[in-house]
Amino acid sequence: MTISNDQDSRPRRRYAPRLPPERRRAQLLDAAFEVLARDELHELSMEAVARAAGVGKPVLYTVFRTRSDLVAALLTREREDAIKQVRETMPTDLRDLGPTAAYAATVSAFVRIVLENPTRWRLILAMPESAPREYREDLRISRAGILAEAETLARAGISLEPRLAGLDPALLAQTMLSFAEMLGRLAVTDPEIYTSDRLSQFANAFIATIARPVPQTDAES
Template identity: 65%
Template sequence: MTSRQRRKYAPRLPREQRREQLLDAAMAALADCELHELSMEAVAEAAGVGKPVLYTAFGTRGELVDALLHREHERGVEQVLAAMPDDLTILGATNAYAATVKAFLAAALDNPTRWRLILTVPDSAPREYRDALRKARSSIVLQAELLAKAGIALEPHLEGLDPALLGHTMLSFAEMLGRLAVSEPDTYPRERLEAYAVAALKLLGAKG
């Protein structure tokens, strides 16, 4: 078989659809390697296309990585915000906090490759991506602070807690558990992390 016969021909797709396909392929390739090890060859292979198709959509590896990080970051933020409750009155503050952490863990384990990129920011990540992460985290902290304020108003025994610090604490706690979930799943399976989250947050809700 000649090299011409072996060449991969990909069906024509609209540019944005092709880019999404290639970003999906990059995520698939990242399941088996770290971001700094991701090669254009691996992405093309995962997508089932030739490298010319890949380079037509993304002129450089840096362009592909930048697009990938920003897409997954946006999707991750959407997952976090969707997990945060609007009403604490049904479950109570501490039960709602525990449910939120459990929902976050479920989201992280549903797509561990995405959350490794977000929670263990690679050294090779562009500065603009790091800046975007910090900005998004600040907005989530503000939402967590609003939840903390609502919980404190609902449960008077929490009155002595600083809502801003409680918001930071809840987010850092969830991030820590998520990081363990996606980085060391054998040592810290979901059930272990969820049980710890519930027990730890019960201490917060314990009346003095």
């Protein structure tokens, strides 16, 4: 007579393979980012992240003690990567293309990176209402840094292009940055209507139009 053991028939619990702390952290943040691609920030749950990572919740809680810790870490990573991407699109020398062409190329490159990673850029350009106050402040500081670099470029452009003479470099920088942000916001909120080609073509045409010399009247000539 064989005595059955009920415990032997139970499915064995699957354990996540051990990973170094940094790799585990990156894995969990990648999983949270994956969840965020289909859910809003306020809907992001520890259960969903653990499931996407293929680990149990205890593993998740050993890295991030609370949901707030997880959200803060994810937002920090995406903000830092976004700022790095922006800086990579900004020209270092305006003399090759000229100020107008360089700015048009920068805006087109910016729209392209936004559409390549809409999940990240929704967090930047269409900041969720549930975003923590600390994130909002960090984003404000990061934008101020980009704006300062844009003003430096604006001053260089004004010095190179006689048609820009007389423009306020600080206001020109604000205008350039706000214009790029507006196009990026359209790209992430309604990508089927505002495609990369449509936005880039508009940016090129608009910049060329406003940079065109104003024809002189008979009284001025």
